């Protein structure tokens with residue numbers, strides 16, 4: 001799974017998402033993160049198919065939305081997503097949120113899709129340690145990925161440690177905090193030190209911690225900037241300084257208390 005991908009939440013279906021995906025692919029991105037909920041799977045699929053890059057070189061993630069959770073309904077939702085994308089298989093299929101009383105049945109459907117070869121990897125999103133423990137007490141295949149909100153204000157150390165022990169790849173959503181807190185002195189200082197932008201410092205911090213990261217942008221120069229993070233290295237001290245920014249501050253919903 002590539003360490004860097006393009007996130008396409010709130011990118012409009014049609015021209016906007018097609019252009020964003022094509023531009024990202026031209027800058028070397030080989031991973032795209034979409035979801036049934038984002039309503040733009042068709043555009044993502046078209047852009048991938050029209051890119052001229054072989055399908056197997058591009059890693060596409062999509063997710064089952066909350067209202068489709070349950071065994072049969074997840075199988076149907078997967079088939080719809082696969083058709084929307086226009087692919088024979090999907091690289092990574094995730095449970096979008098841990099819907100109480102439903103996610104174990106949903107997981108059984110993901111296990112079937114994996115065993116049937118319809119999806120190359122299966123995982124979860126927004127799962128806390130207790131959700132993972134509950135799921136793993138009852139599953140035949142462990143989640144391979146957990147995609148969670150993670151950024152300098154929410155460093156998720158305990159979850160990271162747990163997932164590492166369990167061999168679950170952590171993936172950061174909202175890594176750039178939607179552009180907030182970019183004037184924080186630690187980030188601004190590191191940007192100056194390396195002659196990089198704050199976005200590049202944050203994304204590099206993700207990668208050095210072996211966290212997959214999926215920044216969103218539809219702006220050409222930002223997509224390019226966000227991919228230009230492989231030519232410098234933060235020191236352990238720099239990483240510790242970013243880690244110390246943690247405020248356990250969520251910008252999105254709380255996985256233990258959401259109502260959608």
Ligand code: NAD
Nearest residue numbers: 007008009033125173174175176177178179199215216222
């Ligand atoms: P993000 O942190 O990636 O922020 C994106 C915003 O940051 C952009 O719209 C732009 O305003 C700004 N930005 C991007 N590049 C920049 C740069 N170089 N300099 C300055 N500003 C820049 O937030 P996000 O879109 O919420 O998260 C990224 C992806 O994570 C989503 O697109 C989606 O794929 C995924 N996601 C998943 C979940 C989930 O529940 N699994 C939830 C939210 C997002």
